[in-house]
Amino acid sequence: MGKFTVLNHPLIQHKLTIIRDKSTGTKVFREVANEIAELMVYEITRDLPLTDVEIETPMGKTVQKQLAGKKLAVVPILRAGLGMVDGVLELIPAAKVGHIGMYRDEKTLEPHEYFVKMPPDIDQRILFIVDPMLATGGSANMAIEALKARGAKSMRLVVLVAAPEGVKAVQDAHPDVDIYAAALDEKLTETGYITPGLGDAGDRLFGTK
């Protein structure tokens, strides 16, 4: 089964409270969602492999560490995943970005794929799939399937708020994908919203309704 990790660093918890608050407007929501994504990436890249490299400091030759050249990519699930991309790229500026468009039918809660554009070599990359909300898990599962169908072999799912139902759905369907969340909330409402959650992430990010 894939690992599920809640990254409950105090800064992450504090910032998450800001975006949960319904009085927080679009501008601050956008800024703080990206700040949380940046803090999360710092944590989830702890295990990236390093290799030795010889360099010369002003004092002489030395062997030091650098990233082992494992290629990375960030994959936002549109739309709301876009709200985490800049935060990820702050720390991994050279990462490629693949987009996957998915919307959830508001009545049936079934996900629908409408767009996929990936870097050509996703089979050789570690993919960080980002989406603020993991609710039923339908969108994340469909995104992971679409990526696997295109050759992806190494994926991590990074969400701000997860519902237990969504975590279980992804773990059951994709035991090879680890999940990282800033918070694990109580449950889903009858209409498929995470409670206490933060509302509709896409609408809050983009000022739509």
Ligand code: PRP
């Ligand atoms: C939201 C969210 C996830 C999905 C989660 O997207 O960003 O992608 O719902 O729900 P699920 O786990 O039950 O599938 P939405 O479909 O509202 O589209 P948007 O990002 O375009 O607003």
Ligand code: URA
């Ligand atoms: N999508 C959202 O944007 N919010 C939820 O609470 C559930 C799904």
